[in-house]
Amino acid sequence: MGMSGPAPQSDAFEALAMPLFDQLYNFAHWLTQNREEAEDLVQETYTKALKGFSSFQLGTNFRAWMYRILRNTFLTSRSGLAATSTVPLDTEVDGPVLAVENQTPEAILMQLSSSQLLQDAISALPVHFREILLLCEVEEMSYQEIAETLSIPMGTVMSRLARARKTLRDRLRPQFQEG
């Protein structure tokens, strides 16, 4: 074996992928809800991505590509399979058919001083709601990027996101009323 290591490609991959490390880890931890599993997931994601980097088309969305690998790796992992099998996926409605809420979120907002309460509520969301909410609000991805990452149509992104938000609000509301 000679010096035929994939150094230039590896250099390019490192330069592109390492800046995403913190946010990928955060996302992985939210998905797995466990530090060790999150580390395994991120490590596996980077290994797979490096291996498949030659198939990545330069000029396309690298961030969405990395998140997609991470998410697919999670879904096929033991904890991912458990998370998706125990929570039934709601009927998806494509297109911008969004929920109308007659109650304003002001009541929630007034008491939204506890970040822990909110974190617990996000953790308790079904994984497909949790991931889309995090991609939109925390990673600030556009609907198009989310669609690429989750491999779903734009319409599904909008409807699922609306339901994720409504579910979060619904779950926060009784806790606040109790408090």
Place this chain on the structure above:
Amino acid sequence: MVCDSWKAKLDTYLDGELPEQELRAFDAHVRGCAPCAADALARVQIKRAIQVAGKRFTPSAEFRKKVRQSVAPTPQRRLRPGWIFTSALALVFVAAALTLTYWATESGRDQLIRNQVYSEIADLHVDSLASSSPVDVVSADRHTVKPWFQGKIPFAFDLPELQNTGFTLLGGRMAYLDQAPGAHLIYDVRKHHISVFVFQERLLPAGLGENSFLPMSLAFRMETWSQNGLRYFVIGDTGVSEIESLAKLFKGN
């Protein structure tokens, strides 16, 4: 309710995902509708709260290092003995080349600094020759000239006794070299003027030489040396012997 159709798209609006035309209409509506404006504001704040709460987990430095190492290029692990020998040989050559380059660069750099300083000394000397008042303290008496520098320069120096030497002290003035203050003394010998400059050594660029005689261009000759923390320059258009003689007087031998 009339606002229901707007509220259905409120989150999409706040995500910045409404088409341009719809966005303008929405802006206009929110500006004129207090309930929708309040709702929009509350939802923005919830978005921000989720954003803060969502940035919850941070990887350890150790884990980051582990992943970085796993993706970093490591061609050296694949080297064969032949490559190792070739690489070592190349390293030796590179090191030798770098050393030579360094010496050459150091030598060249020192020479450049020396030339700059000598050139400045020559300029100071010529400037005094061209001046209608070459000295600020006019006196042949060293006990008059030396005290004149007190309080003007941050060091003291001795002026040599000139009796029976052929040199005459004309006086002195302040001089600045590389922003360091110093003394400029002017002597006469056989109607030639010789300048003696004295500066603090530590304020001047390093590498000026311990004791060197330098043939200068433009017919000037100069000798420079360092003594007791002071740097002396003797420069003039006289023969070498006069420069050396005056330098010896300053050196005290």
